[in-house]
Amino acid sequence: MPLHPDRLLPPDPTARAIARRLYQSVRALPIISPHGHTDPNWYADNAPFPDPATLFVKPDHYIFRMLYSQGVKLEALGVPRLDGAPVETGGRKIWHLFADNYHLFRGTPSRLWFEHSLQEVFGVEERLNPDNADRLYDRIAELLGQADMLPRALYERFNIEVISTTDAATDALAAHDRIKASGWKGRVVPAYRPDAVVDASRKDFRGEVERFLALAGAPATYEGYLDAHRSRRAYFKQRGATSTDHGHPNARTADLPRGEAEALFERVLKSEVSAEDADLFRAQMLTEMARMSVDDGLVMQIHPGSYRNHNPQLFAGFGLDKGADIPTRTDYVHDLKPLLDAFGNDPRLTLILFTLDETTYGRELAPLAGHYPALRLGPPWWFFDSPEGMRRFRELTTETAGFYNTVGFNDDTRAFCSIPARHDMARRADCAYLAELVADHRLDEDEAHELAHDLAYRLAKQAYRL
Amino acid sequence: MPLHPDRLLPPDPTARAIARRLYQSVRALPIISPHGHTDPNWYADNAPFPDPATLFVKPDHYIFRMLYSQGVKLEALGVPRLDGAPVETGGRKIWHLFADNYHLFRGTPSRLWFEHSLQEVFGVEERLNPDNADRLYDRIAELLGQADMLPRALYERFNIEVISTTDAATDALAAHDRIKASGWKGRVVPAYRPDAVVDASRKDFRGEVERFLALAGAPATYEGYLDAHRSRRAYFKQRGATSTDHGHPNARTADLPRGEAEALFERVLKSEVSAEDADLFRAQMLTEMARMSVDDGLVMQIHPGSYRNHNPQLFAGFGLDKGADIPTRTDYVHDLKPLLDAFGNDPRLTLILFTLDETTYGRELAPLAGHYPALRLGPPWWFFDSPEGMRRFRELTTETAGFYNTVGFNDDTRAFCSIPARHDMARRADCAYLAELVADHRLDEDEAHELAHDLAYRLAKQAYRL
Amino acid sequence: MPLHPDRLLPPDPTARAIARRLYQSVRALPIISPHGHTDPNWYADNAPFPDPATLFVKPDHYIFRMLYSQGVKLEALGVPRLDGAPVETGGRKIWHLFADNYHLFRGTPSRLWFEHSLQEVFGVEERLNPDNADRLYDRIAELLGQADMLPRALYERFNIEVISTTDAATDALAAHDRIKASGWKGRVVPAYRPDAVVDASRKDFRGEVERFLALAGAPATYEGYLDAHRSRRAYFKQRGATSTDHGHPNARTADLPRGEAEALFERVLKSEVSAEDADLFRAQMLTEMARMSVDDGLVMQIHPGSYRNHNPQLFAGFGLDKGADIPTRTDYVHDLKPLLDAFGNDPRLTLILFTLDETTYGRELAPLAGHYPALRLGPPWWFFDSPEGMRRFRELTTETAGFYNTVGFNDDTRAFCSIPARHDMARRADCAYLAELVADHRLDEDEAHELAHDLAYRLAKQAYRL
Structure with missing residues (x-):
């Protein structure tokens, strides 16, 4: 939509x-x-720019603070630890975690900014959800490689x-x-x-x-x-x-x-x-x-x-x-x-x-x-x-x-x-x-x-x- | 209404x-x-539950604080004194005092809660006023006795x-x-x-x-x-x-x-x-x-x-x-x-x-x-x-x-x-x-x-x- | 208008x-x-009442504080100095300064009060601007003299x-x-x-x-x-x-x-x-x-x-x-x-x-x-x-x-x-x-x-x- x-x-x-x-x-x-x-x-x-998770989730404290407030660990979102202990590196996995919790952003500006970017930059007119997460990830990842x-x-x-x-x-x-x-x-x-x-x-x-x-x-x-x-x-x-x-x-x-x-x-x-x-x-x-x-x-x-x-x-x-x-x-x-x-x-x-x-x-x-x-x-x-x-x-x-x-x-x-x-x-x-x-x-x-x-x-x- | x-x-x-x-x-x-x-x-x-005044007025500090702010004495509303000095006990009289001052509650949630209770619990669809106060009192009192x-x-x-x-x-x-x-x-x-x-x-x-x-x-x-x-x-x-x-x-x-x-x-x-x-x-x-x-x-x-x-x-x-x-x-x-x-x-x-x-x-x-x-x-x-x-x-x-x-x-x-x-x-x-x-x-x-x-x-x- | x-x-x-x-x-x-x-x-x-500037600008701190906030000197608005140093006395000149900066009052109550006064007291139904400033000044000044x-x-x-x-x-x-x-x-x-x-x-x-x-x-x-x-x-x-x-x-x-x-x-x-x-x-x-x-x-x-x-x-x-x-x-x-x-x-x-x-x-x-x-x-x-x-x-x-x-x-x-x-x-x-x-x-x-x-x-x- x-x-x-x-x-x-x-x-x-x-x-x-x-x-x-x-x-x-x-x-x-x-x-x-x-x-x-x-x-x-x-x-x-x-x-x-690198993969979709690195573009939209990992560096954006508006996004990961909300996920953290509901019990998602920062490690699971790929946010690096100071002590160098391993954190999630799989962009697709992080992206899925975001998609699974996308309802948390209802009524927030983060949601509006994200969807505006998806649509205007990547031509995506769907609401992110667990079912379309892979497809959207692939589409964005593909576009990110273009000139x-x-x-x-x-x-x-x-x-x-x-x-x-x-x-x-x-x-x-x-x-x-x-x-x-x-x-x-x-x-x-x-x-x-x-x-x-x-x-x-x-x-x-x-x-x-x-x-x-x-x-x-x-x-x-x-x-x-x-x-x-x-x-x-x-x-x-x-x-x-x-x-x-x-x-x-x-x-x-x-x-x-x-x-x-x-x-x-x-x-x-x-x-x-x-x-x-x-x-x-x-x-x-x-x-x-x-x-x-x-x-x-x-x-x-x-x-x-x-x-x-x-x-x-x-x-x-x-x-x-x-x-x-x-x-x-x-x-x-x-x-x-x-x-x-x-x-x-x-x-x-x-x-x-x-x-x-x-x-x-x-x-x-x-x-x-x-x-x-x-x-x-x-x-x-x-x-x-x-x-x-x-x-x-x-x-x-x-x-x-x-x-x-x-x-x-x-x-x-x-x-x-x-x-x-x-x-x-x-x-x-x-x-x-x-x-x-x-x-x-x-x-x-x-x-x-x-x-x-x-x-x-x-x-x-x-x-x-x- | x-x-x-x-x-x-x-x-x-x-x-x-x-x-x-x-x-x-x-x-x-x-x-x-x-x-x-x-x-x-x-x-x-x-x-x-006892009479209408005891149900709606005497115990509700949202109600009697507003009446008190406009000069109605708590004694007149039947609120008991610590020293045991006599206070109004007539439920009907207290109810009338409430009805006389009902305009004070315009625009307040107390008014909306009260009218919702009147209608949904007691089937009363009239606005309380000095003229219908007795009738409403009788109706509520009667219903309160039912199983x-x-x-x-x-x-x-x-x-x-x-x-x-x-x-x-x-x-x-x-x-x-x-x-x-x-x-x-x-x-x-x-x-x-x-x-x-x-x-x-x-x-x-x-x-x-x-x-x-x-x-x-x-x-x-x-x-x-x-x-x-x-x-x-x-x-x-x-x-x-x-x-x-x-x-x-x-x-x-x-x-x-x-x-x-x-x-x-x-x-x-x-x-x-x-x-x-x-x-x-x-x-x-x-x-x-x-x-x-x-x-x-x-x-x-x-x-x-x-x-x-x-x-x-x-x-x-x-x-x-x-x-x-x-x-x-x-x-x-x-x-x-x-x-x-x-x-x-x-x-x-x-x-x-x-x-x-x-x-x-x-x-x-x-x-x-x-x-x-x-x-x-x-x-x-x-x-x-x-x-x-x-x-x-x-x-x-x-x-x-x-x-x-x-x-x-x-x-x-x-x-x-x-x-x-x-x-x-x-x-x-x-x-x-x-x-x-x-x-x-x-x-x-x-x-x-x-x-x-x-x-x-x-x-x-x-x-x-x- | x-x-x-x-x-x-x-x-x-x-x-x-x-x-x-x-x-x-x-x-x-x-x-x-x-x-x-x-x-x-x-x-x-x-x-x-004296001239339009003395009526509307000089004594009204709602008006001159806004003008001052945008760099207009109080002296230029005819506000008297305590040391008696000269300030602008030309009502028409002050009025023009107000007209030149009239856009500053967009969205303010000062603007609404001013226009209500203009219309109801002086019959002026125009928005003040540098072009009509003289005409409005004359009109108000003329009316101010009437019984x-x-x-x-x-x-x-x-x-x-x-x-x-x-x-x-x-x-x-x-x-x-x-x-x-x-x-x-x-x-x-x-x-x-x-x-x-x-x-x-x-x-x-x-x-x-x-x-x-x-x-x-x-x-x-x-x-x-x-x-x-x-x-x-x-x-x-x-x-x-x-x-x-x-x-x-x-x-x-x-x-x-x-x-x-x-x-x-x-x-x-x-x-x-x-x-x-x-x-x-x-x-x-x-x-x-x-x-x-x-x-x-x-x-x-x-x-x-x-x-x-x-x-x-x-x-x-x-x-x-x-x-x-x-x-x-x-x-x-x-x-x-x-x-x-x-x-x-x-x-x-x-x-x-x-x-x-x-x-x-x-x-x-x-x-x-x-x-x-x-x-x-x-x-x-x-x-x-x-x-x-x-x-x-x-x-x-x-x-x-x-x-x-x-x-x-x-x-x-x-x-x-x-x-x-x-x-x-x-x-x-x-x-x-x-x-x-x-x-x-x-x-x-x-x-x-x-x-x-x-x-x-x-x-x-x-x-x-x-």
């Missing part, structure tokens, strides 16, 4: 007709992907205008250089993500800072450390970066007097760092990053509020990013104040805020973004990057911050084939919302058309200075 | 037609009632397959034994609720623990106390219990080293207990209960976040459960971690979480339940056991945790006649939600039918191991 | 037809405006039955006296807002208290200070006041033993006040105000949870109320307890609660108001005084607190021409909500008609004792 052309549009016939018109006018717009986690080596190497399924071909087929990767501060960006050197016309830009050299609570922090300073040839002083950031940011910018990204446990910022910041830096470089010092250093660095953004024009993003690796047993067995990161309450009003006091009114800064705490949309984020010139709201993130999540985002922010303090859509994904599916879902969700504003006469349809275009394309391009 | 057959189904004709089909396929399924507060003596004694209105007859008429009561750890379960001895085929099982011997902040805590230890013949050591729990849990299990229930002010858990737990136990048994010690002891006991559940297979339920007896004047006059329990913020991410670190990945544990803080649905509960194999989400509880509350629950949890990390419906009631009304409301609300997913093409209708059946019947039976 | 007669009503034809009937029955009811910020001098002086555009004429044309201003405790209420002396039949009453003499964290606190004590001829003791409140409340009451209003950073209340309260009062009168003392004094004063309300019958309002003047740079340049007040989390359950312990059951007290933290609607406010006889819920406030905000308010409070623990609508505005627009929006939003309850058969239509009338008119009048 093919995907319904009106999926995610409002059931009411009046609203649906409006939504259809809006969606038709934006569905084919190029994709701007200003924040995501695809691997730049894909575009550099242009090697074929028009290589990463660059898909980039072009997906109508991507520009895509940003996310890269460690110490990354040499060799893959990005190879892309450029290859003469390929695709635009793949890096984003500066310095968490590993900013978060002193990580085990590898001191080692990372050493490498970082060495790369920039900077001394182990606070000024040297800041210079190293300036140097690496310039390096990224030279390779096309227009943004930085900061994933912190909270939104705390600080703007310490220089002497205190220097003393703090000395303390966090020592072997034992208190939780408070680590937190304060992260806070201080957000303000320093804003200061540098004012100078070099890189757009700043803060992704706060994830309790990383909540499950220590899973973390010990499998490491990071295994679906055990859990959102926590976030306070933007008090936490962002030091940074905003310094740069909130500065027209040179664009600071894009994300959240995992939807209670802040109406209470904190929309009022802040509806006031401070430097602030913009990022789209619904992670768990909330879903039809309901997108609706809540608009319902809770539009009346206070309007549409123009938001920045369009981010797919934020490492699942390459899901990129068109995710942008399509966002376009449908926004058109559905706009159609309802037209249907109850809060907005005129000509305005809704302009907005649909802005939300699908223009705002992301402008906000990220792409 | 009879209840509308389409009540609570979506107004949009397309969605309503789908919802009708779904609802028709589940409306007559047997009732699984795995968590509630009916009195086991009703089924043991099978004595007639087909006795508790066992109603149990059968309501098509209940199994119902769980909630019982103190020290309860001898004599009523349950009498039910079994009677040869009646109804299935009434107890649930182990040890709050009175776990919450050291209660005035009667030490006395309760003494009785508890004596029942099990256990010494007043921590090990003896844990043995007493093991012994009572086994006693409950023998009588059909499949679950335990824990009503705590918060979701805090702890897993202390043995020596610390023993010292804490000694401290809480003394006359003066600090608030922190009482809190820590409750926290420790949740983890001990999980440990025992891993061993004996009882499903564990946590009901956290109620500020009990917020109104001291009312509490002094009338005691517990008088509508003055107020929800508070709850933190599951940090509070549950010690328990989850120990047993969150254990396939032998089923831990069902409830909440009075809806902000945790999307931010905490769905991400936790969508990851930890031991966790499941209980249905909307108490104030949120309503059409809007059920919709919010699904909208905020499905996309992250799916349907299969939830456990169907609990009626959680002490109002016997409202049991079919409450299950019917839940079935309608779930069918309405599913119909909207079908109507905007997120779900196929065959899947929605299977889900409707799962949500109405199968999931509760499976999750509670009934 | 004229405003659509069905705007804000549900798109579904069945629900819309019901909503239309409900709305038709309440649209022309007189306006009760029990809480707002219009200037009593307008009614006393009855002088013409039927004077404040008293507009009051009558708006069908206002009574309007409350908000006045400092030290205000002599001379304008109110002049209104009365004029013989005009309009009813304009003051409300007692003592924040300036209660909030010891304000720079001018000691000076204000001195003036306050002097006005009442009271000594600088705690008793004298309380007497001064009693005296000023009586003064306000004599001039028609029926309510007090308290805008605090949080909802904290305290009921200190007399000696402690006296010592606290001495401390806050000294030059250096700790943040905790200032907070505790505000908390204590809320309970004192409740105690006085029990005596004098003034209805009490608490507006908590705004972080005032979050932007220090803007505050230094332009002062208070420039769109930089940001909501924060509020805790009513613990914070209100001391006050409720003392007066929550007292039938003589009406305490109306507002919130900027919507997460408290279902979790705290509805359960509290659905229990305590003294409590009522104020309508959605400030950022949430919008169609979506009103819907969330009803969806989250009705099932627990019903409709009759709410108090109708407050326009809360200083924008005179927006008063009918705001009441009209509230009537539409409530009729839309009621229509949906009728459409899914939770409510009968005759009840919905009675409720629509209650929500639009009766409840405000009763709750505020007007």
Whole structure:
């Protein structure tokens, strides 16, 4: 059964007709992907993607977290163990396990993304089930070997205008250089993500800072450390970066007097760092990053509020990013104040805020973004990057911050084939919302058309200075 | 005016037609009632229910809290005072007071439950008002005397397959034994609720623990106390219990080293207990209960976040459960971690979480339940056991945790006649939600039918191991 | 294009037809405006309003905060600087800046209020844009000079039955006296807002208290200070006041033993006040105000949870109320307890609660108001005084607190021409909500008609004792 052309549009016939018109006018717009986690080596190497299980199941924590929650072992899904103990390697067997449990995904965006990919990339219009699992596996595996399924071909087929990767501060960006050197016309830009050299609570922090300073040839002083950031940011910018990204446990910022910041830096470089010092250093660095953004024009993003690796047993067995990161309450009003006091009114800064705490949309984020010139709201993130999540985002922010303090859509994904599916879902969700504003006469349809275009394309391009 | 057959189904004709089909396929399924507060003596004694006011008004804190909020005295509603001072005893007079204020219940689930009971149990299809109050009173009173209105007859008429009561750890379960001895085929099982011997902040805590230890013949050591729990849990299990229930002010858990737990136990048994010690002891006991559940297979339920007896004047006059329990913020991410670190990945544990803080649905509960194999989400509880509350629950949890990390419906009631009304409301609300997913093409209708059946019947039976 | 007669009503034809009937029955009811910020001098002086920019842009922080968030300088909008530095004075130029950025208001209530005012007050049925800006400016400017555009004429044309201003405790209420002396039949009453003499964290606190004590001829003791409140409340009451209003950073209340309260009062009168003392004094004063309300019958309002003047740079340049007040989390359950312990059951007290933290609607406010006889819920406030905000308010409070623990609508505005627009929006939003309850058969239509009338008119009048 093919995907319904009106999926995610409002059931009411009046609203649906409006939504259809809006969606038709934006569905084919190029994709701007200003924040995501695809691997730049894909575009550099242009090697074929491997088997269906490796494409759709093994690397996708949305998929395997749900299976794990219902008792499926990660080993059985082929997720590698840190200790090198054997895990399932048979792609077909993993694919069957997915098919057997496919009902778990009813009502989830993962299901919609997966089926959109199946249909649009692989021409499969059937619902996966134990009976057709083999046949679909064979079909996808066969197609994956063809030339028009290589990463660059898909980039072009997906109508991507520009895509940003996310890269460690110490990354040499060799893959990005190879892309450029290859003469390929695709635009793949890096984003500066310095968490590993900013978060002193990580085990590898001191080692990372050493490498970082060495790369920039900077001394182990606070000024040297800041210079190293300036140097690496310039390096990224030279390779096309227009943004930085900061994933912190909270939104705390600080703007310490220089002497205190220097003393703090000395303390966090020592072997034992208190939780408070680590937190304060992260806070201080957000303000320093804003200061540098004012100078070099890189757009700043803060992704706060994830309790990383909540499950220590899973973390010990499998490491990071295994679906055990859990959102926590976030306070933007008090936490962002030091940074905003310094740069909130500065027209040179664009600071894009994300959240995992939807209670802040109406209470904190929309009022802040509806006031401070430097602030913009990022789209619904992670768990909330879903039809309901997108609706809540608009319902809770539009009346206070309007549409123009938001920045369009981010797919934020490492699942390459899901990129068109995710942008399509966002376009449908926004058109559905706009159609309802037209249907109850809060907005005129000509305005809704302009907005649909802005939300699908223009705002992301402008906000990220792409 | 009879209840509308389409009540609570979506107004949009397309969605309503789908919802009708779904609802028709589940409306007559047997009732699984795995968590509630009916009195086991009703089924043991099978004595007639008293007058209409005693059936519908006096014992129902949903009803009298609303009347009280608008200035009606509890005395006038016949709610007994602790000091034995006289209160209204005239059932007809109380019924009139209810009828006079019936407009207060517009838009509330209490109104819908009450009218469903009136119609389905008593054949009354009129809206209660001061003019028909006497007539309706007489009709209900007359019917209450008939044989087909006795508790066992109603149990059968309501098509209940199994119902769980909630019982103190020290309860001898004599009523349950009498039910079994009677040869009646109804299935009434107890649930182990040890709050009175776990919450050291209660005035009667030490006395309760003494009785508890004596029942099990256990010494007043921590090990003896844990043995007493093991012994009572086994006693409950023998009588059909499949679950335990824990009503705590918060979701805090702890897993202390043995020596610390023993010292804490000694401290809480003394006359003066600090608030922190009482809190820590409750926290420790949740983890001990999980440990025992891993061993004996009882499903564990946590009901956290109620500020009990917020109104001291009312509490002094009338005691517990008088509508003055107020929800508070709850933190599951940090509070549950010690328990989850120990047993969150254990396939032998089923831990069902409830909440009075809806902000945790999307931010905490769905991400936790969508990851930890031991966790499941209980249905909307108490104030949120309503059409809007059920919709919010699904909208905020499905996309992250799916349907299969939830456990169907609990009626959680002490109002016997409202049991079919409450299950019917839940079935309608779930069918309405599913119909909207079908109507905007997120779900196929065959899947929605299977889900409707799962949500109405199968999931509760499976999750509670009934 | 004229405003659509069905705007804000549900798109579904069945629900819309019901909503239309409900709305038709309440649209022309007189306006009760029990809480707002219009200037009593307008009614006393009855002088013409100035130019369009001064009417619609310069004084409206909803308007200029959005423009500021997108980089428009407040100086360019004619907002006066504290240092007297020149700002734009050309009304036409400011008007053009507004017209150029009019798209920013898409989807906001500001847009709907503005267009309702344009059409209903000035007969303008066009959407403002850079091309028609001059023409509209001229038209409005011309009409503003006419006799039927004077404040008293507009009051009558708006069908206002009574309007409350908000006045400092030290205000002599001379304008109110002049209104009365004029013989005009309009009813304009003051409300007692003592924040300036209660909030010891304000720079001018000691000076204000001195003036306050002097006005009442009271000594600088705690008793004298309380007497001064009693005296000023009586003064306000004599001039028609029926309510007090308290805008605090949080909802904290305290009921200190007399000696402690006296010592606290001495401390806050000294030059250096700790943040905790200032907070505790505000908390204590809320309970004192409740105690006085029990005596004098003034209805009490608490507006908590705004972080005032979050932007220090803007505050230094332009002062208070420039769109930089940001909501924060509020805790009513613990914070209100001391006050409720003392007066929550007292039938003589009406305490109306507002919130900027919507997460408290279902979790705290509805359960509290659905229990305590003294409590009522104020309508959605400030950022949430919008169609979506009103819907969330009803969806989250009705099932627990019903409709009759709410108090109708407050326009809360200083924008005179927006008063009918705001009441009209509230009537539409409530009729839309009621229509949906009728459409899914939770409510009968005759009840919905009675409720629509209650929500639009009766409840405000009763709750505020007007």
